[in-house]
Amino acid sequence: MISFVLRRLASAVPTLFIVVTISFFLMRFAPGGPFNLERPLPPQTMANLMATYHLDQPLWNQYLTYISNAVTGDFGPSYIYKDNTVAELIGKGLPYSIQLGSYALLLALIGGVLAGTLAALRQNSVLDFLIMSVSTVGVTVPNFVVGPVLTLVFAVVLAWLPAGSWGDGSLRFLILPMVALALPQLAVFARLTRGSMIEAMHTDHIRTARAYGLPPRVVVVTHAMRAAMLPVVSYLAPAAAALLTGSAVVETIFTIPGVGRYFVLGAINRDYTLVMGTVVLIAIFVIVFNLVVDILYGLLDPRVRHD
């Protein structure tokens, strides 16, 4: 198991390198730059700025510098938030985003699995139809619609919950952004679970379990759900990545000081280093979650156990 994890982490290095390289050059080939403002800067000022940030050097030189700095954990200064390095910005925002994201992931996973299982066990019933319709809405309605609607209903009209901000970080403040962030993923989990549960309930070993008089709870939970969880677990990694990127919108709506807004602002402002920092962050997230998925998979299914 340990050697498996180490092997996987080692193979993450080339992956990260490729991701960094591609995004570095893509970003540079996009038109515009960090100092192209609506009102153009005087040429001398522009030249000074470019020199300060070494943007006047050949591209491959900049690339090598970036890579060698990044290896030591130095992702450079942000061009827009001039008083901060990229590492500082991400370091400040990340705890908020991680807390919000992990709550949302838990909510999406537990809610989705429960809803999907119920729908599968009552296949083609009114309940099934209802759950699947709601989850279609969950997938199709974007969270910049869900967020304001939730705020309107629960914060403005009913005044049950605060409308935004991190506040004191208590659950009260987190509920609405968490729901807005989780809903699309919850819907996907529900659909996945429903499908794989229906399939699992039709397998031969479920017939065996029933033929041996095992109580329905054991048949469903012990035997069917464990098998049905395999495809659900594989979706954890893409879901985690989607939550991280989805936080851009939700954190803005609910004014939460997380890292989400940097994804958008960095790209719009051509803040090269900030974009690179967020790209690396997302890549690490996806790699780590994929590893977690593989480990979970091994725990759930003895046929793919890693030794």
Place this chain on the structure above:
Amino acid sequence: MTDSRETILAVRKLKVSFSTPDGTVEAVKGIDLDVKAGETLAVVGESGSGKSQTMMGIMGLLAGNGTVTGSAKYRGQELVGLPLKALNNVRGEKITMIFQEPMTSLDPLYTIGRQIAEPIVHHRGGTFKQARTRVLELLELVGIPEPKRRIDSYPHELSGGQRQRVMIAMALANDPDILIADEPTTALDVTIQAQILDLLNSLQAKFGMAVVLITHDLGIVRHFASRVAVMRRGEVVETGATTDIFERPQADYTKMLLAAEPRGRKEPPAATAPIVLEGANVAVDYATGGGLFGGSAGVFRAVDGVSIRLREGQTIGVVGESGSGKSTLGRALLRLIPSSGRYRFGATNISDFSRSAMRPLRRQLQLVFQDPYGSLSPRQTVGEIITEGLYVHEPQLSRAERDKRAIEALKEVGLDPAARNRYPHEFSGGQRQRIAIARAIILKPKVVILDEPTSALDRSVQGQVIDLLRALQKAYGLSYIFISHDLSVIKAMSDYVVVMKNGRIVEEGDTDAIFEAPRESYTQTLMSAAFTA
């Protein structure tokens, strides 16, 4: 003698129906059946006879669209319509089941020890830990070697035969009154089949439970059952003691079933008949595992130095259990897979022929597969399927000529020529296999390799396909290599037999010699396993 026994399961007017988009389908049409204490009742029938669905209906295991009506009383207790909770006190405790496919019938995610313990814990109480001693006892009882080590194995770590033993251990766990075995050996090799049946037999003698054996295999019935119920199209056509059914069958269908056992034998060709296909020292390797992070790569030798000579008009039967390399040998002889060895087709040395060099020869070297469902494209009409080869090998033919050839080929295999405008799914298994044969013979081949062509078919249909193959051989002087695990079919089809095991030839010789006086102990085991009846 059996009549004096008490009836413990009385089935009366039992009906099973399924609601489908095309309306209600009656799978079981009001049957009566008695199971007496301690007896072995065989329920025999071909696919679709309703033999399995009868038992599923009684046990409350029908698919979601199935309904069961009528009566099935177990020691006076009505099972049909019994609430789930009460039914669960009978299932797995008084009446237990084993199924056809032991791989899929066991949960792949739990150890076998835990799965055997489950019915004990749920019916008798206690913890899984407490049940462990009993599980070890059961594993010992069903002949799993090293139970202490095996108890924590997962199903995929066991062989097919061992898995079925695990199922049997599960079935015995609570000392059942009735054990229903639904085609318990169909998915297993013959030698394993015999072991499993012997095990069931000895356990029955020891514990005295009744066994309901659902099967299509008359050999098994004759050997193991005391009474037989013959089913056809959802009805019981005949019931009686096994000896009566086999010696004095009453119903026409029973007579037909008995007569459908493959019979006859094939005369060998003249010793001077020319050799049409020869493979010398054939070897095939498969790579196993390997890859960048997957550990060391290995090589598995599927066929290991086999030599075979096929004469004109000859049928060589290749027998072996799964994994013996017999199908791989067939493909190697046709030069369809990378292999080493020397090959001759007629007078031509084809050892070094490339794919494109082989192409012109392909029309004379045809292959018919086991699965008549998977080997016909569902999106082509039968006419398109069987004439496809003509486009390649006789491109000069006009549309009308091709159609004429299709009609001839279909007539030849005993199908209505109108079939060429229909699609494969409209045909039964036996008809599909005829279509596959038509596709092979339309090219007027010299050699046809038949890879388990009758294994997916019911016995009565098997007989017809064998008759057809023999007639075609006689008419066109075809040479066959007939690959099968089914010895009775091999005996009826071939004049020369090759017995394979682990990629090598164990024994070969004229059919009579192999069947009547096998020299090697493996062949002897194979024979005694197959002809226990």
